[in-house]
Amino acid sequence: MSQQREEQPEGDLRNTGMSLKHDREWDYELDRIVEEVQEREAKTVGLQFPEGLKRRGPGVADDLRKTLPDDVSVMISGQPCYGACDLDTYMMKRTDVFVHFGHSPMKDSDKIIYVPLFSNVDVFPIMDQAIDEQLSKPEEDPDVGLVTTAQHMNKFEEMCDYLEDEGYTVHTARGDERLTHEGQVLGCNYASADIDADQVLYVGGGKFHPLGLAMEHREKHVVIADPVNNAVTVADAEQFLKERYASVHKAMDAERWGVIFCTKIGQGRWEKAQEIVDNNENAYMLTMDEITPDRLLNFGMDAYVNTGCPRITTDDGPQFHAPMLTPGEYEIAIGEKPLDELEFDTFHGTW
């Protein structure tokens, strides 16, 4: 794997005014892809990138086309992609080699080549700062959980050692079958943080993952060491929680419910959706891949239950025309569960 230039850390540039540059120094594992093409005598290669990396797609296609025989077609998925749960199944079925970049496998599959795109940004200075500023001293509370995302998985053991050397007892877990690696978190699954420690250190870019963690484990002190934006903060789920309670209250008056079944390969909970519709004659099953304000506005329901990605509900919920609840919140809104049982909706199982 090639080194990322240290003077140009790339990652979450949303608020910096900078745009991602075509950077060929990431390791796209082109050799592995070319090998697979030769082995399968493939004529078509499909490439899928997550949103933030799509701009690099044409450059990767260039590099592949230079190496591959002329009669091999390379194409890039233009479908939105937010995780390994979100495979372009159209492309997967219609290409001989299908490459998914930026996520670790949700389960093993011969049909898909996963290229995780590990980050080589140096994580230790920001971990050091996190220890100084936000973690309890080891002599006060030695127990600390450690989690990270697919991009930093390659440094996970080193991170553990680093904390141990500082005097901490590091708690890590493998999570459930949706998670590929020990210590890995997803936006919808924090089973790897089910550990015996009151403080958890998240090492990685952005607040998306640690905010989910803070919602799921409200009793824990979740410290963010972000090596991409070079900042230490504490994940505060307060705003999300306020919005969740507000949405549940609003939805209590709803007469007609839209029950969303998401058709994305890794985001479907059919039994759950079916159960809700079966037990409420004013509920309607709505099926779709992308769940957007425009699409729901068409139906004009009083409220929605989203059995797909919970992060659409929690993070984008306020953008919709009517309250959107998780399945658990729906039970509260219709009076089947008390309000104090409101909890973060997590996703389990693979696709």
Next chain:
Amino acid sequence: MSQQREEQPEGDLRNTGMSLKHDREWDYELDRIVEEVQEREAKTVGLQFPEGLKRRGPGVADDLRKTLPDDVSVMISGQPCYGACDLDTYMMKRTDVFVHFGHSPMKDSDKIIYVPLFSNVDVFPIMDQAIDEQLSKPEEDPDVGLVTTAQHMNKFEEMCDYLEDEGYTVHTARGDERLTHEGQVLGCNYASADIDADQVLYVGGGKFHPLGLAMEHREKHVVIADPVNNAVTVADAEQFLKERYASVHKAMDAERWGVIFCTKIGQGRWEKAQEIVDNNENAYMLTMDEITPDRLLNFGMDAYVNTGCPRITTDDGPQFHAPMLTPGEYEIAIGEKPLDELEFDTFHGTW
């Protein structure tokens, strides 16, 4: 078929401040659907409505659920739908009975029940007005073409007779295999207007179809008799044409091209897309279902060629970050065809 109340003509209400109401007086052909469910011993029924009719989906589901056995699941597609080219194939494959409302079949298929939703609005008063205001008198030019959309196909013969009674010679055509009915137009196909008349009367709601007709047949006088909005106008493609020329000129400087292959069942032109990419090393194949400004912005190309729905190119083109051309316009932009060969992009064949 039940009568639509005359005091409440429904249709294009976008600029009226009114919203569509749940109107059970349209004929959703529920008996036919129920029969099919019984015949196939179906356990799942999928309903797909075009955008403007999605709000009626829950009401139709209600009516079906009242009649069908309790163990039959009814679900509604939340995918965008803009034509018979735009089937929810996910739902089609996973339901025992799949019903597509609002469009005539693009080809016969046992898998799909098409419910055209004929409009029963009275078309003759507005045809009368069109004759008075915009068509040449029969004694000056008796030849007139007649076209309409799926919604008014049930009145087509009566419309022909009406014009003949007024003294016109009515020219109609069956179009090509993409069109189900004599005299039918689609947003992307006006083969039914390839007739020997300088004036064409379009009877139907909105300007979407006649504007395409005017782009395709620039030499013809296209009169719109809109019984839904109760207005007679003339289709003027001037604005569209200006935008087309502007886009082509802008794209002449493009270095990197995104070539869009649309994965919707009736909107794919694979050979065309493949040919462009094969002959331009700075062109990249991008595959997607919905073609939106957000999705293309991710790739940051200098220009795009859209081999999918031509109406996205012509009608929505100015909303994209870079010029988007039809395949024919692309040939002009790269210097393979002269500018005066610019023409409207039409779609042929079925899915």
